Amino acid sequence: xxxxxxxxxxxxxxxxxxxxxxxxxxxxxxxxxxxxxxxxxxxxxxxxxxxxxxxxxxxxxxxxxxxxxxxxxxxxxxxxxxxxxxxxxxxxxxxxxxxxxxxxxxxxxxxxxxxxxxxxxxxxxxxxxxxxxxxxxxxxxxxxxxxxxxxxxxxxx
Numbered sequence: 001x002x003x004x005x006x007x008x009x010x011x012x013x014x015x016x017x018x019x020x021x022x023x024x025x026x027x028x029x030x031x032x033x034x035x036x037x038x039x040x041x042x043x044x045x046x047x048x049x050x051x052x053x054x055x056x057x058x059x060x061x062x063x064x065x066x067x068x069x070x071x072x073x074x075x076x077x078x079x080x081x082x083x084x085x086x087x088x089x090x091x092x093x094x095x096x097x098x099x100x101x102x103x104x105x106x107x108x109x110x111x112x113x114x115x116x117x118x119x120x121x122x123x124x125x126x127x128x129x130x131x132x133x134x135x136x137x138x139x140x141x142x143x144x145x146x147x148x149x150x151x152x153x154x155x156x157x
Contacts, residue, residue: 014085014143046134049077050105053115056091056098064092069133071152077104078126079115081149085140093149104153113153123150 046067055062069078081093096102096115103112118126127150131138141148 049079051079051092051102052104053092053095053102054099056094062092062095064090066092067134068153069130075154077106077113077153078118078130079151079153080130080137081151082137082140085143087144087146089146089149093151096151101156102153112156114156115151115153118150118152126150126152 047070049066049068051064051066053062053064054060066079069080070076071078079092079096081090083090097117100115101112102115103110105111130150137148
């Protein structure tokens, strides 16, 4: 799969880290809205969700298109707070820490979920699987001093 390798190489560059956060989420939101939740543009390369969380400070709903790693069995998803390898944690991770109950749009279906921040051995095991799933995350982690936050989302109720 030459196409995947090319995208992985491009997504590991500092230029991508500067440009992508301004372009990809806006395109994802527009295409998702136009297709009534059926298509997420960035999901053509990596699986993705639209996360609706509650703002940590504002208390208002916040929507973010995010890449995810579906876990075996299809009952949970891993969200990666890579922020494209930029220095700060993405805002949505702070929202989930403050308000772990959220909702995702997964392949056009809205699913209420609860988020749990992964730590210790559990995080290490998921990180290892994640690097097999999408190797550029190693480049993102090497670029920043913070530990990239990983969340497991499981359906509520």
